[in-house]
Amino acid sequence: MSRPAAPVHPLIEIDVDTDLVHALLAEQHADLADLPLHSRVHGWDNITWRLGDDLAVRLPVRAVSAPLVANEHRWLPLIGAHVPVPTPVPVRTGVPSPLYPWPWSVVPWLPGTVVAATPVADRTAWATQLADALAALHVAAPADAPRNPYRGVPLVERAQVVATRLETAPDLPHRDALLDAWHDGLAAPPWREPAVWVHGDPHPGNLLSDDGRLTAVLDFGDLGHGDPASDLATAWLTFDADGRDAFVARSVAARGWDDATWRRARAWAAGLVPVFLAHPVEYPLMAAVGLHAADAVASR
Structure with missing residues (x-):
């Protein structure tokens, strides 16, 4: 799998590092917390960490992006079922907590x-x-x-x-x-x-x-x-x-x-x-x- 290296984000509000992701998983999805995190992909609105071999954790890095994740939580399971190409339908969802202020997702790690x-x-x-x-x-x-x-x-x-x-x-x-x-x-x-x-x-x-x-x-x-x-x-x-x-x-x-x-x-x-x-x-x-x-x- 080949994905672009992480750029320097000009508008980042929270740097989502491995410690934070492990802590969120331990808090909300403890059965996933011991899987290794690697291959960080940094987009404009979100950071995605690969989780083990088959999953990824996707988290907003700025407040304006948080409602977009909420839309994915609600609608992508419905829409993705009808699209004839794999989509990152969330397999788990995360909610705001004292550790992190916005919703987040665990999604499949898709090849390509x-x-x-x-x-x-x-x-x-x-x-x-x-x-x-x-x-x-x-x-x-x-x-x-x-x-x-x-x-x-x-x-x-x-x-x-x-x-x-x-x-x-x-x-x-x-x-x-x-x-x-x-x-x-x-x-x-x-x-x-x-x-x-x-x-x-x-x-x-x-x-x-x-x-x-x-x-x-x-x-x-x-x-x-x-x-x-x-x-x-x-x-x-x-x-x-x-x-x-x-x-x-x-x-x-x-x-x-x-x-x-x-x-x-x-x-x-x-x-x-x-x-x-x-x-x-x-x-x-x-x-x-x-x-x-x-x-x-x-x-x-």
Whole structure:
């Protein structure tokens, strides 16, 4: 298994070390407390420690991320059962305590290499798998599904902040093409169908692959409901032209997404480029995703 090394987190509020994780396990899941902890993976919102051979402990590192974990606790067992690719459905849950203030999870340790660390051309082999996984997810969401204010929403709700990023981000590649894509998405007819489940962040840092197969879709913390176009932006974030063609064709066959949906999806991809490029030192793999997406959007 290959996963990126831990970066220096610019916004960390709690450093979740092995002593803290062992103490939490002893407090709430004593039967797991003696398993070894190793292979720490540090994301933007969470730290994940591998626990023994088959499990992992996933804990938020900042307060703003804690509600995202609570959403996973409630909804991922339901959603994951219908997605035809492994997902990190919690096998145990942790609650706030005097040791640590937020909810946390014990999840399966899923095999594979983080897709952001793999050659883009190799991803075409499983483009249809990702299309099938998202098609299975993109079904009508219940009325009490969580709402993510940053994903699945109408593009107009993000118009000002995204346009500012695209206009002012330093050294932004293909700036004019990205702005054109963003404005084209804003001009496209908006989503008018019933809200569907939205993963929120199916970019190459949240996907695992191995030997020509997609082996997992990770990190459902940004789970929400609304317009699937924000998820479909992965066509430009993840794939080259061949992979994108395969992904789009399979998605259309499964869900019938129209041209307006793909215009909005391309706009989402354009709007995310400055986000991926914002921290190249701490997150070089994410910066590489941003550079690839800029090229992909510019080439259509």
